[in-house]
Amino acid sequence: MKTALILLLTLLSVSAIKVQAQNDNSSVSIDELRLHLIELGGQEESAKLYAQQLDEALKPENIERSLAGVGSTRPEELREQRRKQLAAEKSAVTAQLDQLALKRSRLEAAISAAEVEAYHRSARGNSPVENYLGVTVGGPGWMLAIAVMAGIAVACLIGGTILLRRYLRTRSQI
Numbered sequence: 386m387k388t389a390l391i392l393l394l395t396l397l398s399v400s401a402i403k404v405q406a407q408n409d410n411s412s413v414s415i416d417e418l419r420l421h422l423i424e425l426g427g428q429e430e431s432a433k434l435y436a437q438q439l440d441e442a443l444k445p446e447n448i449e450r451s452l453a454g455v456g457s458t459r460p461e462e463l464r465e466q467r468r469k470q471l472a473a474e475k476s477a478v479t480a481q482l483d484q485l486a487l488k489r490s491r492l493e494a495a496i497s498a499a500e501v502e503a504y505h506r507s508a509r510g511n512s513p514v515e516n517y518l519g520v521t522v523g524g525p526g527w528m529l530a531i532a533v534m535a536g537i538a539v540a541c542l543i544g545g546t547i548l549l550r551r552y553l554r555t556r557s558q559i
Contacts, residue, residue: 418496427538429485439475451557
């Protein structure tokens with residue numbers, strides 16, 4: 386469990402979203418922001434899945450089952466220790482989900498601001514290139530990139546779920 390939690394936290398910290406403040410000279414591409422939003426959705430789903438698995442593991446019968454092979458003169462203390470460990474992991478994942486929700490709202494606001502800026506640039510008619518780029522934000526290239534990123538996110542979620550289930554299964558058999 387600790388390894389899975391560390392792996393999840395590392396994954397989230399490595400792919401943390403960095404949305405830079407926009408000024409007149411530089412702005413983050415709307416496509417990039419949308420790709421970050423898709424990545425964030427995958428992270429949220431992974432964290433939600435892990436939280437559900439922790440909820441299941443926190444049930445008294447599952448705690449007892451996970452400690453069935455462990456001999457002790459004080460099984461109540463072992464169960465309580467295991468429950469506290471799972472509860473701590475659950476609270477960490479819950480805090481992580483809260484942070485991801487905050488990142489999602491900031492990212493959605495950044496996307497809205499970038500769309501407004503793109504609209505204003507196209508309305509001013511600064512150059513034919515800017516007008517062309519503003520029109521093709523939702524073009525076929527963008528859709529292909531979204532489809533590829535969604536496929537990668539789904540593959541990562543499935544792989545992570547399989548690994549986590551195997552880990553939990555071997556952990557409960559110990």
